Amino acid sequence: MPVTDTTATPITAGPAGDLEPRLGAVVQTDGTTFTLWAPAAERVELALIAEDGSQRNLDLAHTGEFWTGFVAGVGAGQRYGYRVHGPFDPSHGLRFNPSKLLLDPYARAVDGSLDFASPLIYDSSDGDSAGHVPVSVVVGDSEPPPPICKPVHWGETVVYELHTKGFTKLHPDVPEHQRGTYAGLAHPSAIAYLQELGVTSVELLPIHQFLTEPAIAARGLPNYWGYNTLGFFAPHAEYSSSGSRGEQVAEFKAMVAAFHAAGIEVILDVVYNHTAEGGFDGPTLSFRGIDNRAYYRLGDGGTMYDVTGTGNSVDTSHPQVRRLMMDSLRYWVEEMGIDGFRFDLAVTLIRNERHEVDLVDHPFLSEVAADPVLGRVKLISEPWDVGNFGYQVGNFGTPWSEWNGKFRDSVRDVWRDASGGVQDLAYRLSGSSDLYGDDGRYPYASINFVTAHDGFTLRDLVSYHHKHNEDNHEDNRDGTDDNRSWNCGVEGETDDPSVVALRKRQMANLMSTLILSTGVPMITMGDECGRTQGGNNNAYCQDNDISWFDWTLPGQWADQLALTKKLIALRSTHPTLRQWHYFSGQPVVPGGRKDLSWIAPHGGEMTESDWHDGNLRTIGMFLAGDALRATDTAGNALTDSSFLLALNATSEVRPVVVPDASWAPAYEVVLDTSNSMVTEVEAGATVPLPPLCLVLLRAL
Template sequence: MTEATAAPNELGPAPDPDVRLGAQVHTDGTTFTLWAPAAERVELALLGPDGAQRNLDLTHTGEYWTGFVAGIGHGQRYGYRVHGPFDPSHGLRFHPSKLLLDPYARAVDGSLDFTSPLIYDSSDGDSAGHVPVGVVVADGAPPPPISRPVPWSETVIYELHTKGFTKLHPDVPEHQRGTYAGLAHPSVINYLTELGVTSVELLPIHHFLTEPAIAARGLPNYWGYNTLNYFAPHGPFSSAGSAGEQVAEFKAMVAAFHAAGIEVILDVVYNHTAEGGFDGPTLSFRGIDNRAYYRLTHGGVTYDVTGTGNSVDTSHPQVRRLVMDSLRYWVEEMGVDGFRFDLAVTLIRNERHEVDTVDHPFLAEVAADPVLGRVKLISEPWDVGPFGYQVGNFGTPWSEWNGKFRDSVRDVWRTSSYGVQDLAYRLSGSSDLYGDDGRYPYASINFVTAHDGFTLRDLVSYDHKHNDANREDNRDGTDDNRSWNCGVEGETDDGGVVALRKRQMANLMTTLVLSTGVPMITAGDECGRTQYGNNNAYCQDSEISWFDWTLPSTWSDHLGLTKQLLALRAAHPALRQWHYFSGQPVVAGGRKDLSWIAPHGGEMTENDWHDGNLRTIGMFLAGDALRGTDAEGNILTDNSFLLVLNATAEEREVVVPDASWAPGYEVVVDTSGSGVTEVEAGARVPLAPRCVVLLRAL
């Protein structure tokens, strides 16, 4: 039976195996294609509005099961029933009573019934009605691209949660708060453009689920690091519905950001899925080909290097195809501008589960892909398995979350670092991590906080985590916070402590924004957002996590400083250089591109670098000639700047460089608020305790 003559709800002949996977809508029906090489039979389950099912056998062609159904199209709900041997000890988990979600579904509808035993393959009962299902989505036009892609050298990333950012926003219509449409609201976008960020990084928006164990505690998975499907935007983030409307609403959001010149980067979780460990629910991948999709040990047990119960096996070519198809879909069809890969080391483990940073085919396929070659790629360069910490080892074209930047900057400002040697590497772009493999300073995604851990305000207000709301007896979350509460644990009315905390926040933000590399700001850190000491708010869909829109006015001083810093960075190439420093002049007779200034006014000596008690340092950035050229090929020039940090608890007298460096200096930023506006060359200047000063050479 051909497509033209097929009767409604009857399967036609299989298409060519090269036809894309998933549900492809035609003018007269829909083609369904599923990869399931070990299956013995595959049924397509078409679901009616009342839950009624019609099951149709797909045709087996090679490793694929395919068929055409006339008379159905956009909005049709569907799933698969996959038949085959059930032998968990050998990794075989086929169970046709489990209604399975298409891994290539463009939209997901319905929720998971956590209380039902039918979601597990240990039960012979039918899981239909208890599990999410796929929705057929017709192709549509992608969002307009951003008019001017943001160069890495100008990028400022703002990490936010789709729901939490607008849940309390007073200008967003109530029914759109916490949704894609809410993020696209003009008031929200205006806030971001006025702040000065160039790129929003959205916590996971691939359709995700709450883990049954978390649901049993009466809590949700709020962050979303528990993906069920890699093509579908998360349905509950849609204000318009989950029968395909979420796709259109997501595209409209991307279009709104692009119109404002803001990029959209997705935090993606290809390292594990929502099916959990060996005893988790059977929802999709496990029932289609458990042995291919997941890393297994002897006895069919999942090999877990993610801490979630399973790990996706990208050593398998078809699993890599799934990941690559998903990435290209989000770029070409959904319009996104980049990805941050959660626990990316899991993706470069080979068939023996060993980390391979050199020859893993996933790295090669990403590097060679023309679609991915035009977007930003950021790895979280670790997982929880053996040799999982790989900061600095991903190579081109990757940028990386620089965990060493976070740790070093936190240690300096809590006065627990050994000298300033490591800080100097972090301030100047971390060439020790990224400078030996052909990458540039933008390989370093600099951050002090992220969604995982304390907020900036909590970092200076708590020595210990306070995660009682998570209902795990405060056992969850890291104990290695590298924080300092400034003398009092938690909120206080002590004016001296509050003032010190605000200065420490200013110091941390200034260090972050003015360091070479790409700064990433966690939403709310610019205006004092607190999680009340919770450093693991993954299950807090509440005021603990939501952005409090009363804070921008309450913390206007810190918000103003952040805006000022980002404006300075945008205006001055000297403050966002995209070549590593050599410590030599760029042009004959010029000043060194970078010089490290000791408190005595001269350049740092070997003794200074090895002084474990030294926590005061200056960084002179020569702007008379910068490495690189402008669009016309001219050598870039800018002002020169002197950045001085005093991370000690005492006032320090420093000597600024003499007139051979600059005739004098204008104070641009001073976190101590000393009121000094100009400094003469060679002058002795008292620096307040715990402060950062940025001076512009006259």
């Protein structure tokens, strides 16, 4: 590559005394201002990168904790990086090395890739890393996408978790050059599928600029999921069909605009808990070379303190690190049009300077709660990490909703006959008040899910007892062994019609339980039409047919797709099935029925002995439509049909008594996963409830 020009040229400093300048590259009329926070640095050079790879290095002026300067004639599309000078003393956490070309933490676009084979990407080498690492791109301001045509209330939300590339990589209607990109996801055919399904919100697996870890690349595999962020402001360039010199920003905004025009929210899965620089021996790409001691949690001797399982953990006890996160979040809302965030390993973000979980006084929680921009979007935590006391389901408080891992485990256990009764299931069906009802939150604080990107798909959950991750080249050691799955008697795919029928019924049971439970349902991409990963429960490194959406499946699994659409439509049409408030077990209107009644197989309400019967797998849930704590837009009290949800999670027919006429005179069967029930049932009748089935009856 051309020799780097190492002659430093001073450039005009920013306003003296400006302690909180706008960080990053800010395009102005006749040039661009560059500002970097690096308080411990002794010198900072801005490296402007030409098309031939040569560089012009310019010194930035030191103003407080910031280094800043204006460069005339530089505009959008200019590639650049930083060289930060200072002491190199890893045992004390200092990792300065000006031979490493560093990415701007505030870069709005990133160009180039990481040369995994080069030793120059590591700070143990004095060689120049330029040409071997991704670089920053100057991006000018532009109009944000229009807001969604009609905001989606939490109580009406149905989330669809998808992978930006995997959803359209095989889509036959999307132009080939756009498949797997932001433009592909915005294609009318892709959006029409989601509209017809009925979901209100897409949750995109990470789209912040990310990298594959060197150890994974050495196995010949990529990081497909994207949980390895390099740039918190930049849309991942690989998902752009139009270019990586800022075009990815425009294409991403156009995608958001298309979703908003269709009435669908865009939620981002964001990874602020760690970065792509990995552990102590990882590459130096940005944060490590700018201020290692500030950005990362360190242990004794400058080692990385890791509660994420990735080699490093971002230190949110530092105010400037929190500023980076808050600036990033606000940027994605205000400039990129995002409607919400799901925070990966969110417990890491609320650990204090002693690395302890602080759910009371951590400034990140208070700053998020007080922020007016973030106050208008959806906030979802993954309430755990891998450190001490890392499992915090139910503890985040307002304004957070949470991935409810207990819902997943309870529902899986019930349908595989391993639940020990129905007591825990009742909490999950009714909104998990035991987790979220004691801190002022509502049922939609519970993000209910049975599957997610991490683990088996729904089809694999009923087809495999063991993980089959051999394609990951880790000798099947990776991925969880706690799958709570049941293969219905045969491991893997089979042509046995009885096993296939049982698996389809189990999939219907699991999907029905998910969507009809109180809370916010989250459906994993393809679960509505039988997507399989061949038993791989950790497909993070499978950028191929294992992970991509197979667009022949909606036709092959039309029955599962139709069921999912029907369930979402029922939920959307009937407020009774998507309650915004917790149940009291009491009448809401004078003379009315209880808002919720639990019905035992004998037809009466559940008794204390019923609740403690560890062998009970059959239960009914009566939801009174005249007991809604809700109003329409004019403030009028809403009423709706009443419903009886009954499930039999045993492998035998269970005779159940329908509640007497004090609840309802008769019922219409609107959903039956066994497809064998009669269409109408009288009050007080004894009905043989088929094995392994869920039935929804509407009171007449």
